[in-house]
Amino acid sequence: MAQHILIINPGSTSTKTALFDDDQKVAEEVVRHDPKELARFDNVADQFDYRMEAINSWIDSLKLTNGQIKAVVGRGAPLKPLEGGSYEISKQLLDDVKTGRYSNHASNLGAIIASHLAERFGVPSLIADPITVDNFTDIARLSGVPEIKRKCRSHALNIKEVSRREAARAGKQLSNVNYITVHMGGGISVAALEGGRVVDVNDGLLGMGPFSPDRAGALPISGVLELCFSGEYTQKELTDKFSKKSGLVGYLGEADLRKVEEMIDSGNRKAQLCFNAMAYQIAKEIGIAATVLKGEFEAIILTGGMANSKRLVDGISERVAWMKPVIVVPGEFEMEALAAAGIRFLSGTDKLKSY
Numbered sequence: 001m002a003q004h005i006l007i008i009n010p011g012s013t014s015t016k017t018a019l020f021d022d023d024q025k026v027a028e029e030v031v032r033h034d035p036k037e038l039a040r041f042d043n044v045a046d047q048f049d050y051r052m053e054a055i056n057s058w059i060d061s062l063k064l065t066n067g068q069i070k071a072v073v074g075r076g077a078p079l080k081p082l083e084g085g086s087y088e089i090s091k092q093l094l095d096d097v098k099t100g101r102y103s104n105h106a107s108n109l110g111a112i113i114a115s116h117l118a119e120r121f122g123v124p125s126l127i128a129d130p131i132t133v134d135n136f137t138d139i140a141r142l143s144g145v146p147e148i149k150r151k152c153r154s155h156a157l158n159i160k161e162v163s164r165r166e167a168a169r170a171g172k173q174l175s176n177v178n179y180i181t182v183h184m185g186g187g188i189s190v191a192a193l194e195g196g197r198v199v200d201v202n203d204g205l206l207g208m209g210p211f212s213p214d215r216a217g218a219l220p221i222s223g224v225l226e227l228c229f230s231g232e233y234t235q236k237e238l239t240d241k242f243s244k245k246s247g248l249v250g251y252l253g254e255a256d257l258r259k260v261e262e263m264i265d266s267g268n269r270k271a272q273l274c275f276n277a278m279a280y281q282i283a284k285e286i287g288i289a290a291t292v293l294k295g296e297f298e299a300i301i302l303t304g305g306m307a308n309s310k311r312l313v314d315g316i317s318e319r320v321a322w323m324k325p326v327i328v329v330p331g332e333f334e335m336e337a338l339a340a341a342g343i344r345f346l347s348g349t350d351k352l353k354s355y
Helices: 044-061 091-098 109-120 156-169 221-228 233-246 247-252 257-265 269-292 311-322 333-348
Strands: 003-009 016-021 026-034 069-075 086-088 127-129 178-184 188-194 197-202 299-304 326-330
Touching: 003 109, 003 333, 016 044, 016 333, 026 044, 026 333, 044 109, 044 299, 069 109, 069 333, 086 333, 091 109, 109 127, 127 333, 156 178, 156 188, 156 197, 156 299, 156 326, 156 333, 178 269, 188 269, 197 269, 247 257, 247 269, 257 269, 257 311, 269 311, 299 311, 326 333
Parallel strands: 003 069, 069 127, 178 299, 299 326
Antiparallel strands: 003 016, 016 026, 086 127, 178 188, 188 197
16 A cells, blocks of 8 residues: 655755655655745744745645645754654654754754644654764763763764665665765765764764865864954854855855866866865764774765765775775765655654654
């Protein structure tokens, strides 16, 4: 019997929507939103009515009949630290994303929209493997400064889905294997997966690890202090600088890796240096993850949009391939991962966890 699952994945200026029949995508739409309209809302959650107008138009075009939809799955937002898995969208979870308790992030709308649509269709709603999936041990949380804790924030949804697929390809269960899985997009997450659990990862937004197309990554503390007390920046301005205006875009004025490679091909030596430095830093972070797992892992998996770049993959592989095989899975599989979570729930393979 068909298991129709509705998927909602909000981004900063778009909302990806899809309808799955079991694991087959039967319809999808990327609903684009006017950035100027979105900018009117200080709290991302207040964009709900504006976004729903366009989403409702797409859903109406599907001409769904009563009983066709069995579940609605939304992208998980930054929440309190959680075990991996799927979670029922509860009142407490909705309160946390509506108030932006943990982050004022576009993905906060994932649970809000999913809950609304689930109520409309009279079906369950859930999120899966949110950004704050956290299996850190106590030793991994210490930063060196008592007032500062290391945070576990990563591209957990894609990381776990790609790792799960690779385990299945090898004829194994994810719970029985270890991987170093690297998501390379606008942000970069280098995760040590022990039996499918994220036991260590850099905080790719405002934390540690390699710089990315637009994020700063780990920084020398003395330089950060100088910027903080220079009088040239407010806290918000520095936050924007480190999370949106650093990395490749800070050095080169360009965050699109394809265009950076065009610059390299035209002889731009600065672009070559910055590109190589990013690959170098990603490889270093893989080395850190390898020590966390004590060298006991099956492979290094490179995924995300930047894994489409042979030049980047080669630049990383030449430094880390001596450790374990490097497996390249370009792109991201967030929609498929959310659908797979819905299937596991509907089939009874997974029980929903309480938030």
